[in-house]
Amino acid sequence: MENKPIALDDKLKEACGVFGIFSSMENIHLSRTIFYGLYALQHRGQESAGIAVTSGYGIDYYKNLGLVSEVFNDDNILDKLQGNIGIGHVRYSTNGANTLINSQPLVVKYKNGSLAVAHNGNLINALRLREELEQEGAVFQTTVDSELIACLIAQDRSGDIVTAIKSCMSKIKGSYALVIMTENSLIGVRDPYGMRPLSLGKLNDSWVLTSETCALDTVGAEFVRDVEPGEILIINKDGIRSVMGEKASSRALCVFEFVYFARPDSNIEGRNVHLARFKAGMNLAKEHPADADLVIGVPDSGTVSAMGYAEASGIPFSIGIIKNRYIGRTFIKPSQDLRLIGVTLKLNALKEVIKGKRLVMVDDSIVRGTTSGKIVRMLKDAGAKEVHVRISSPPVTHSCYFGIDTSSQKELIGAQQSIEEIRKFIEADSLGYLSLEGLIDSTGIPANNFCTGCFSGQYPIKVMGDGGKYLYEKC
């Protein structure tokens, strides 16, 4: 606990990224491609990474705590992971003594051979399903949903993996983008609401599955299409086959992928994330104009929307804050000094640019409100005359139960305070949040295709209780 790093930002955390690849060529060495793919998905999870491969008999895997580059820093590890099918996973989670055991992919032996499962999302009925399986004699060694999913697949008596996955899907509720590997196939699965993204690509003769399309670019693959909500994609020697696993009731893609999680060079449901954020900035300018001299963004995530704001408002854009490129995933220990130093370890105002200026400062979101006030203060200390804070998404007012690390609702400043109270708290001269409509408009996707739970409290699936107990190990 005392080693808990200080969060130097105030962001929701994505919980996982998944990647898979299948080649029908034998003697091919795919672990390095998976490594590069996970590299491109690193922003979706920085606490553990793992790769599992098969060449038809048994599954080899390696996982550990750390960044992809740290876990696979020894070429020998990748060299030993030989196979023509493979999956990988990056994970974010709250730190604990036994998190290694919770790293993924989860690999098990069951009656039909070996099975590896990598999951992005969160099952909201996991505890109940675990209890049911336990009643039938099951034991659990981890707290991750992947273990539950593997167990449910193993329960099926049909002997057919697709039937088993369909059976599993009929039981689990929540969000899931899965890549599953048997000893001869790669399988992609997306929950019936399509809450978390999953895309299909092609790299020469290989098929690729990935949480985000940016990983396709990184490994040199072509985008083919998104996996559909409720769809099961089975890739094996016979080619690629699509089965509807669980009928999609309605679409409910996590809108926060567009706000912050996804990399700007990824496309989700055909829409480029960078362009959506630029458009969100434009909409923000229309909804919350400001009488100002300069628009600046809070790097890195606020920059694009700031450019959009500038474009729509006609107020010039400039870089006004410089980010320390080495702050990365640094574990800064709490200390008296640090509180004094505040945000300056990560960000620094460009005095010469902002001195005497009335600023529009654009950021993508405010979660707990712990850093925005410090940035406003830094800008004013550097000579800004006014700071008008504009947020390119609505206030975060509700917890997420589907794979995102929102703190408990009590910690969400948007749930606890009015906008005027928040403005005072962060000492901004004015504060404007983009409306939910404005945000959705920026994506070019119909509103009813999104889960907007964290902004609206409207979840696609009914969540009982405060849901908190379900969240101890997301992803």
Next chain:
Amino acid sequence: MENKPIALDDKLKEACGVFGIFSSMENIHLSRTIFYGLYALQHRGQESAGIAVTSGYGIDYYKNLGLVSEVFNDDNILDKLQGNIGIGHVRYSTNGANTLINSQPLVVKYKNGSLAVAHNGNLINALRLREELEQEGAVFQTTVDSELIACLIAQDRSGDIVTAIKSCMSKIKGSYALVIMTENSLIGVRDPYGMRPLSLGKLNDSWVLTSETCALDTVGAEFVRDVEPGEILIINKDGIRSVMGEKASSRALCVFEFVYFARPDSNIEGRNVHLARFKAGMNLAKEHPADADLVIGVPDSGTVSAMGYAEASGIPFSIGIIKNRYIGRTFIKPSQDLRLIGVTLKLNALKEVIKGKRLVMVDDSIVRGTTSGKIVRMLKDAGAKEVHVRISSPPVTHSCYFGIDTSSQKELIGAQQSIEEIRKFIEADSLGYLSLEGLIDSTGIPANNFCTGCFSGQYPIKVMGDGGKYLYEKC
């Protein structure tokens, strides 16, 4: 593979040691006592170590690869493991990428709460039982028997842990000394043949279970009695209770515990190991006298029997070989140089003692025959006139299926060559092995109380096939 350390000795390897403790006092801190207990059992397994504790709600554990002192080298780890019940495990295994996941105790959640299992031994029907459980939908993440045992316990529907363990015992075949921990009890179990040792002790108000009595001395506990073959000992707030789990058909204690595995300061079935080895040396002198000037032992394991040989033969005993005390568990990488250097990194002849002498060189066993010849050569190079090799146990001719790392039968020199061939191979002037009768006589325990499979091929339980496939992960 290329990193496989060179074995600088030629010994059978014990596979595991277990330790458990229960105190009815709350707020007591037992992890350090377990640590000391595992320390005393370190010779039974040097590749991983683990401790699991409970204070009534959930189980905390920590395990890792390495010696006990390496795994628990950070006081914080022990400090965080707080509980009034705890178990520990040390393990030897063939090295592999995923051995961490195979380290013990194995901790699971099941319908009745949390469960930790530590096992010494080997189940010979593990594969079949796993397949049966898999047919019913179970998944396995490790290859250790502890996971199977936990699964079998979890299968039971009685809601009573003792019933569950009895049910488990009715299914599993093979050797097992188990310490099991629930959230409120410590349980010791020994297989119906009592193949692997397990003893009960008392430390103030706490009960202690341990593979060997030397650990009782280390932690300051009093020996109470051995756990009986087939017995289940349940220790909880209500005291200690004995249940016959599976009726003992016949006793079959592993005789190799006396030959090499057990620490000389341990007592097994009431018989001190050191004294038995001394007696074995005496018997050896009677069976295979030699016309020699001096008796020396190959340190450390041959020393005591050499003293016994000297006593019985009247030939003076002397230290003739010095062992490097820092050779420990060193991983020496194979190299051309090393082959030239041979055994001298570990052992050195005392020239001044042996020069011009006709030696009796006593060792406890010859397994693959890789080092004995080098030692004989070293002694002759140092001036010994004759070297009469005497082994205080019979030739190892059969594989063990019950928890010992014998190599495959093909590698056992005793199975492949006649004694005269072995003598020539190791260039000894004469070679004598203690007879099985002589060995058993040295223990003072009736012959039919032992498993002598590795010497005789007579196993207490019928083993089908070559058994090799059962052995991938012993202990």
Next chain:
Amino acid sequence: MENKPIALDDKLKEACGVFGIFSSMENIHLSRTIFYGLYALQHRGQESAGIAVTSGYGIDYYKNLGLVSEVFNDDNILDKLQGNIGIGHVRYSTNGANTLINSQPLVVKYKNGSLAVAHNGNLINALRLREELEQEGAVFQTTVDSELIACLIAQDRSGDIVTAIKSCMSKIKGSYALVIMTENSLIGVRDPYGMRPLSLGKLNDSWVLTSETCALDTVGAEFVRDVEPGEILIINKDGIRSVMGEKASSRALCVFEFVYFARPDSNIEGRNVHLARFKAGMNLAKEHPADADLVIGVPDSGTVSAMGYAEASGIPFSIGIIKNRYIGRTFIKPSQDLRLIGVTLKLNALKEVIKGKRLVMVDDSIVRGTTSGKIVRMLKDAGAKEVHVRISSPPVTHSCYFGIDTSSQKELIGAQQSIEEIRKFIEADSLGYLSLEGLIDSTGIPANNFCTGCFSGQYPIKVMGDGGKYLYEKC
């Protein structure tokens, strides 16, 4: 050698950053402030970091290989470094087995007590001076200039540190920004040409010395002034005192600090680096206009000049390339795959933005030319119709002997090929470099105040031979 990481960029490397602080208050704990200061200077050196402190009697220090956050990742280390005076250092160097011994600050005992030296720069007569000292009996344990400087200071017989430093300065030739610590004083020294930057700041009652002003902002200090070329600043209990150490002949600040090295939020000689780079982009637009639809920058270093180019040309600016924020200091091992993947592990084109567009692509410099062609290719693969490459500095044609890691002249593409040849090599539709005049104009500082050696071959000090042998351990 086989472990040499692939450079994923094509930049000159800064060699070091220095930081120092003095407080007249006793019982103050400054190591954490130095830690934060080094954090802000991390871009100046990522291979080793060190901190040395004193509280009046002896000097304590800790240094190791790695980033500042890695070297000081254990709070205990900082907690043990107690003192009211301290200096720190970050270093870049070619990797080798013994680089730890070359990490700084260098701490020695000499006749007047303990001394710590941290150096940014390169002495071009170091070898000759070492040989002279060796002739007098000196021994050297490292290859860093700091050791030589400490030796020269120790040679002085005056008993006065300032006299000793002046004597040292009269002998050494080359670039140096030094922070020196005795047991009671902090001293800043800058070479007579002022080749490397060094600034003075104030934090409450403490004085701060730093390579760049961004570190003053990070620790909350006020900028006071730059240390002057040739100046010695002595800070102790009696206050701050300035002595002219070696008369400045002419100013020769490294112009590459403005091009690439310095953080944009630093001011050098009163000029903000970010604004200079923006202006360089404007000048570039005037010198090398392009008929294009969009201006994009190669992140991160090309972005600001791209904005300036857009401003001056009237062509819209957009983000066209996304950088993986986790690429950091990753050591990517060479592999066949990687060559295929090329630059995409680090950078990705924003297809939706650049498709069908005629692009101006702005970067700050081309050194070996290894990546520019790959980026052009990536942009065209992503649909760019034309790519007009614009570089906001002149071709790098000569090696640097004053603290920068230019490769040997043979590897500098600007020295080996004409601009048209380079254009063809990188497959750009056109290529334009900013003129030296345009670059200098962007800084607002007179031309004769700069060292422009890497662009012009005109060095402030005559360098004999090819200088290569002087460069084995810069900084």
Next chain:
Amino acid sequence: MENKPIALDDKLKEACGVFGIFSSMENIHLSRTIFYGLYALQHRGQESAGIAVTSGYGIDYYKNLGLVSEVFNDDNILDKLQGNIGIGHVRYSTNGANTLINSQPLVVKYKNGSLAVAHNGNLINALRLREELEQEGAVFQTTVDSELIACLIAQDRSGDIVTAIKSCMSKIKGSYALVIMTENSLIGVRDPYGMRPLSLGKLNDSWVLTSETCALDTVGAEFVRDVEPGEILIINKDGIRSVMGEKASSRALCVFEFVYFARPDSNIEGRNVHLARFKAGMNLAKEHPADADLVIGVPDSGTVSAMGYAEASGIPFSIGIIKNRYIGRTFIKPSQDLRLIGVTLKLNALKEVIKGKRLVMVDDSIVRGTTSGKIVRMLKDAGAKEVHVRISSPPVTHSCYFGIDTSSQKELIGAQQSIEEIRKFIEADSLGYLSLEGLIDSTGIPANNFCTGCFSGQYPIKVMGDGGKYLYEKC
């Protein structure tokens, strides 16, 4: 400080071991032979290890904290250390933050090239010599004598290494066994009193220098002769040459090498250590007979003398105490539990052997008296009727200034208490120490050839003050 391990024994600590090898063959790879040699000398120092090699141009080296097997656990390290000349060092020292910098060999560049120095011993005038060199301008980065010795060699203006070493020897006072390496020669030096051992051997065409002859056996070399007190042995392409460096006044070999330090398989001055210890036990029996049933030794160091005692007294010898073979260099953290557990973590009584017996317990020495009492208590708890403690050396009454870690005199129980007081303190039934005459007789070497300072206070060189300040970094 709080991490200081509890000493589980009560022994004087040897401070260093040195090893060197020279081959006139080029392209030979000697680092592995040095590694094996250091392995054999590991008992002389367990805190750091280092190897330096040359193949004629420059010196490569690697050193680190840890056992030889830990420091060189990566084959790549040894593979990179290529050369036909090499030296190595193992070191014991009091632990500190910067001990890495104090590890050896010390490698420097000086006017005649590169030089590596490895030292076993202690210079008693080191501080004064350092001060003199500092007055002349020298700086020191470490606190080890090797750095001083390198400096003194570098001071010499003759250009001849032998002249330089002679000059150095004329200045330094104290004990030293040195192996020195230039780029083309290996040099062995022993102080004029021959206080620390150094032997010469031959391995095929290579010459070997080693602190102890056991390392010759390990690497397969033949013993040639001991280096003489005051002798310089120069080994290079022209062969081997002996020069008298500093005339030997009188011999003063450290007698404690025979008591405890040296490995029993080493010969010192032609006398085997094992045999000397056996004889010491015999002499002890004559000086201090006991009316007892059984003689036992405290393992490992007391065993041989116990055998000698048994032989001379006619009382049977037996193993009575078992030592945990994994206790090694374990860093046991202090804890309340441990004090309760006492000595049992390391040693255990063989109850079955000693019960009801009157024991003679032989140990080699008592230093601070911290463990003897615990062992006596353990034996009595295990049923011993009487325990007669016999020590095979005299009481340690004085500090050593020549390379041994005696605690300060205040901590030496032999200096503070009478023998009867010590007997009471350790609760022995009787206590007898071997006389100095008896000890010397056991070695077969004339008394005036020894330094017996720790027993007699008679040092070969006058030591001023309490000497304590000279001892901060021995070896």
